[in-house]
Amino acid sequence: MKRHDLTDEEWARLAPLLPAQNVHGARxxxxxxxxxxxxxxTRASCAWRDLPPCYGKWKTVYNRHRRWSLDGTWEQILDGLRAGCDEAEGQDWTVSVDSTIVRAHQHAAGARRAPARHHSKGAGKDHERVTKGGREALGRSRGxxxxxxxxxxDRRCRPIxxxxxxxxxxxxxKFLVxxxxxxxxxxxxxxPRKRPARALADKAYSSRANRRYLRxxxxxxxxxxxxxxAAHRVNRGSKGGRPPVFDRDAYKERNTVERCVNKLHQHRAVATRYDKRERIYQGTIDVASIRIWLRHPVT
Structure with missing residues (x-):
C-alpha cells in the first residue's frame, strides 16, 4: 500500500457509498x-498522465474523476460520510464560515466555450471575460x-x-448562498438539517442582510x-438601534474553519488549481473533503 492509499478501515466506510455499477452497463x-x-x-497534484502505473491507466482514473465530478457522485459520497455529524452537539450545533484564495496555475486557463457560443460576436473577447467576468470561477487579481x-x-475542523x-x-x-x-x-x-444553532464569521461577513437572514x-x-x-449607528442616535449582541467567548472557536482550510491546503491539487473547469475543481475539493471525513469520521 502506498502512502496516500486507502486503509482497510477507510475502505470499509467508503465502499457502501459507491455506485453499484456503471450507468452505461459496462463493468x-x-x-x-x-x-x-x-x-x-489530489494530494500530490501531479499531471494525470504522470500517475504511477500501479493505479492503472491514467485515462481511466481521469475519466472516473471527471464523470463523478459532473454528475455529483463525489458530493453524494460526501453527504453520506457526514450524515448525522450534528447529532453529537444536538441543539448547540455550531459552524464557522470563512474563505481562502487559491492561485490558479496557467494550465487552469483556456477552457473552451460551448460550441454554440464560439461563433457569437463576442467570442473575440473570450480572454477578457475569463479574467474579469469570472467564467469557470477564475478571476484576475494583482497576482x-x-x-x-x-x-x-464544524467544530472538528471538517468541511460542511x-x-x-x-x-x-x-x-x-456569498454568505447567504x-x-x-x-x-x-x-x-x-x-x-436533512439545514439550520445550525450558531454561525461564526469574521468582520467581512458583517451586514444587515446577513444578520437579518440568520435572525x-x-x-x-x-x-x-x-x-x-458601529460609528454609523452611533451617528444616527436613537434611529441607529441597539448594537448586535456579540459573544466573544463563542467567537474564539472561529479558528476551526481556518484549521479546516489548512487541512484542504495539504492537498496540493486544492492549494493550487490545475483544473480548467469549475465543476472538476469542485470535485477535487470534494475528494480532499472525503479524505478528511474518512480520517475524522462521525462517531
Missing amino acids: WSDHRTVINGVFFR GLTTKIHLVA ARLTSPGQHADCP LMESIRIRRRGVGR RRGIKAVIPVKKDQ
Whole structure:
C-alpha cells in the first residue's frame, strides 16, 4: 500500500457509498484502485498522465474523476460520510464560515466555450471575460488568475459546505448562498438539517442582510461589527438601534474553519488549481473533503 492509499478501515466506510455499477452497463474498473489514483493525484497534484502505473491507466482514473465530478457522485459520497455529524452537539450545533484564495496555475486557463457560443460576436473577447467576468470561477487579481473557496466547517475542523467564485469576489454576498447549501442528512428517517444553532464569521461577513437572514432562521450570529458600521449607528442616535449582541467567548472557536482550510491546503491539487473547469475543481475539493471525513469520521 502506498502512502496516500486507502486503509482497510477507510475502505470499509467508503465502499457502501459507491455506485453499484456503471450507468452505461459496462463493468467498472476496480473502485479501490481507481479511487486511490484520484486520492494520489489530489494530494500530490501531479499531471494525470504522470500517475504511477500501479493505479492503472491514467485515462481511466481521469475519466472516473471527471464523470463523478459532473454528475455529483463525489458530493453524494460526501453527504453520506457526514450524515448525522450534528447529532453529537444536538441543539448547540455550531459552524464557522470563512474563505481562502487559491492561485490558479496557467494550465487552469483556456477552457473552451460551448460550441454554440464560439461563433457569437463576442467570442473575440473570450480572454477578457475569463479574467474579469469570472467564467469557470477564475478571476484576475494583482497576482494573476485566482479562485476563491468559500467554506463552512464544524467544530472538528471538517468541511460542511463549499462554494467557489472568482478570486476578486467579496465574501459578504456569498454568505447567504453558502448557508443555504448546508444539508446534513439524518442517519435515520427525517429531513436533512439545514439550520445550525450558531454561525461564526469574521468582520467581512458583517451586514444587515446577513444578520437579518440568520435572525429569521433562528440562527445566532457570532459576527463582530465593523468600526465604520458601529460609528454609523452611533451617528444616527436613537434611529441607529441597539448594537448586535456579540459573544466573544463563542467567537474564539472561529479558528476551526481556518484549521479546516489548512487541512484542504495539504492537498496540493486544492492549494493550487490545475483544473480548467469549475465543476472538476469542485470535485477535487470534494475528494480532499472525503479524505478528511474518512480520517475524522462521525462517531
